[in-house]
Amino acid sequence: MFRSKLLWRLYIGFATILFISTVIVGITLSRQLSENTLEEIQNSLSVRSEMLSEIAEDFFLTRPDSNFSAVTQDTVVRLGRATNTRLTVITPEGWVIADSEEQPAVMDNHSQRPEIIEARDSGIGTASRFSQTQQQMSMYRAIPVMKNQQLLGFVRAAVPLTTVDQQLAQLQRLILLSASIVAIAALLLGLYFVNRVTGPLRSMTEAAEAISKGDYNRRIEVVDRDEIGSLAAAFNRMARRSAQRMDDITRDRNRLSSIFAGMVEGVVDVDEDQKIVHINQVAAELLGLSINGSIGKSLWEEVRVTEIITALEQTLETQKVVNTQMRRPSNEDDQVVNIYAAALQHEQGDSIGAVIVLNNISKLDQLERIRRDFVANASHELKTPITAIRGLTETILDDEKMAADIRQGFMEKVHAQSIRLSSLVTDLMTISRLESDHQDKSVHAFDLGELVRRSMADCTALSQEKQLQTELSLPDSAMIINGDAQAISQLVDNLIDNAIKYTENGGTVSVKLEKENNTAKFTVEDSGIGINPQDQQRIFERFYRVDKARSRELGGTGLGLSIVKNIAEEHDGNVTVASNPGMGSTFTITLPLNQKQSQAY
The missing domain is CATH 3.30.450.20 (PAS domain)
Structure with a gap:
């Protein structure tokens, strides 16, 4: 509470105003009391001087003798003591004939005293001066004693100003004490009320600081229903709305961040x-x-x-x-x-x-390039046998006298080109079927080893024709996998057929099937021409040939390895190649085993 700058500003301002007001009121009150006190003293001196005038008149009219003068002196002394007032009776010539404080005989002539001169001139004389007799400041009031317009003498009443000063000092102390008590009480009340005003403001400041640091649940207790209370209630409403908006912003930000993070x-x-x-x-x-x-x-x-x-x-x-x-x-x-x-x-x-x-459209760009290449290659591959067939048939038709043996040779060439065209169309249909999401799949369990054995048997004639040394390694037990037996058979045929075609006469082709980590590992290794490293990643693309002239010479369509890759991936497998130019190639296919056989192994 006492660290609040606003509280001290308000409180110091209040204390300053209170101090100035107290000083002004105190000075005004002290001055007014002084004036009232002096006025009362003057009135008191007036009454006493009038009383003394009545006594002195009898004295002046009877021409006093010595006995009467003594009686008058005693009377004046007694009255002076009773009223705490110095009383003096003075002749028209200024001689003192009676005084309550001093013997008349030893007193000076008073005809030149200011109050006597003023009383002679105007009827009433007042003065505040230093008394030579009493050696102190006194206030005097003198009036003439008249009888039938004749001046009989003067009477004078006086009081010491020290008494007046004492009374005024006592009054001033009383005023100071009262003002101090009132000021202290006012300061304490002021501190209380200022704290009542600054307390909610201080709470609002602390709440605002907390909200600025993220604590949107901070609230202010509303005690009063005044303007400060209304401000506190409005602040609480603002805090609730800010919390709701911050929750909305945080939720939207998190949603936006999730959207950004999930975007491709x-x-x-x-x-x-x-x-x-x-x-x-x-x-x-x-x-x-x-x-x-x-x-x-x-x-x-x-x-x-x-x-x-x-x-x-x-x-x-x-x-x-x-x-x-x-x-x-x-x-x-x-x-x-x-x-x-x-x-x-x-x-x-x-x-x-x-x-x-x-x-990132790199994949799309690659697919688009592959599509363009595929269209161009397919068009070229289809056009080549068609052009050959058209040329041969047009030659036969144009030459009716063609020799029978030549005609027979042309017809054999047309037949060979038609077989090549049929193979190309068949491979294209196979690619289309494998890449179609809506193809009818014939999936069942079968023995991959038996399928490999049949495929090797079918290629025996071609391998013997090229005098190749073939090796076949199969497991002792059945190697059961789940899949399309016809597609897998085409995969095996393509790999073995490629190995035989691209291996020189007298070379070696090895086929091996084994189990490895719950998968069937099918390997075809040859001692053929091999594949350059820069071509190894592209040989699985459609119509890609390492040696186009040699491939066409051997009757290849350029789709065999692309079909192999598609079939392997369709069966959750993969295909890899390892090769060095002039040293042969090794193609490896891995396919998942049937779950029951995998557990049996």
Whole structure:
């Protein structure tokens, strides 16, 4: 309470006003009492001088003798003592014939005393002066004693001013004491009432400080129903509404943060000074930034991408949406990002920054490139046998006299091209079926070992024709997997067929099936021509050939390994390749085992 600056300001102001008022009232009251006291003394002197005038008149009229003078002196002394007043009887010539404080015989002539001179001139004489007789300040009042317009003498009454001063000092002490008591009581009451005023204000200040620090549950106790109480009640209402609004803001902020965090697009929010206010994880990963480390820093300091900086500057300058794209070349696939920049504004239209949305379309760009390549390759692959068939048939039709053996050769070529065209269409239909989400899947459990054995048997003639040494390693027990047996059979056939085709005469082809970590591991190894490292990741693309001339010579369509990869992934497996040019290749397929057999193993 005593640390409140407002309380002390109000209290010091109140105390100052109280002090000044007390001083003014005290001085005014003291002065008024002094005047009233002097007036009362003057009235008292007037009454006593009039009384003494009656006594002195008889004395002046009887021409006093010595006996009467003594009696008058005694009377004056007795009256003076009774009234605490100095009484003096003076002749018209100024000689003192009676005095209550001194013997008349030893007293000087008083004709030149100021009060006597004034009484002779105006009828009443007053004076406050130093008394030579009593050696102190006194107040005098003198009046003439008249009889039939004849001056008989003067009478004078006087009181010491020390007595008056004592009375005034006593009154002043009483006033000072009373004023002090009243002032102390007023100060205590003032402190109480000032605290009643500043207490709620102090509570409001503490509550405001608490709210500024995030404690929105702080409230003020409303005691009175006056203006301060109304202010406290209004403050409590404001605090409740602020708490509700803060809850709404926090909820909206958390929702917005969750939305930003869950977006597949990168989002960067900057203020009007191009400083980063918010960035989500996707944007941070795209731009190689740290979320916490980049907040509050200028975008151009953190991001070295010209397209993003240019888009931001354009949208802030024009206040319009800017769309652009950035492309980062890489050894594998290019990184392609669509950039969307939009300015943010207040309701009044003032700019408050901008938001940048980064949409990584690298996969889409890659798929689009693959689609374009696929269309181009498919068109080319289809056109080649069709062109050959058309040319051969047109030659046969145009030459009716063609020799039978030549015609037979042309027909065999047409037949071979039709077989190639049929294989190509079949592989395209297989790719389409595998990539379709709505295909009818024939899934059941079967023995992968038996399927591999049949496939090797089917390729025996071709391997013997090329004088290849083939090796087959199968487990002793059945290797049961779940899947489409026809698709898996095509996978196995393609890998074994490729190994035989691309292995030179007299080479070696090894086929092995084994269990590894609850999976069936199928490996085809050959001693063929091998594959360059830069081609190994692309051989699974449709129509991609390492050696196009050799592939067409061997009757390949360029879709075999793409079909293998699709079938493996369709069965929750994967395919890998390890190869060195001139030293052969090893293709490995892993497929999950049937759950029951996996437990049995």
